[in-house]
């Protein structure tokens with residue numbers, strides 16, 4: 001027996017009510033509430049709703065916003081819409097595969113993209129890379 005298991009977790013169907021509120025109803029978690037804010041390991045960030053890889057750890061940076069932030073996404077992983085709620089025009093970001101709401105993208109990020117993907121940590125599942133740092 002190999003003992004090899006898949007601990008991805010995204011296929012288990014065990015999303016919490018708070019995760020469902022964000023993914024399905026465009027909710028927003030409290031800033032600073034996500035343990036992913038302090039996640040520094042190498043790996044990839046997957047959609048909590050369907051397990052699609054969305055971001056690599058190398059594009060994560062500390063924006064000071066209180067939400068996990070990235071300056072670039074995996075090509076084709078995300079879709080965007082224009083969000084004009086709350087009297088602002090923002091760009092809403094969702095998973096291109098399952099349409100789950102993830103957060104927003106702002107044009108005030110660092111080089112080379114100048115973008116700041118401001119994500120709800122609850123909408124993401126972090127999968128550490130095996131056997132390396």
Ligand SMILES: [Zn+2]
Nearest residue numbers: 047050095098
């Ligand atoms: Zn998804």
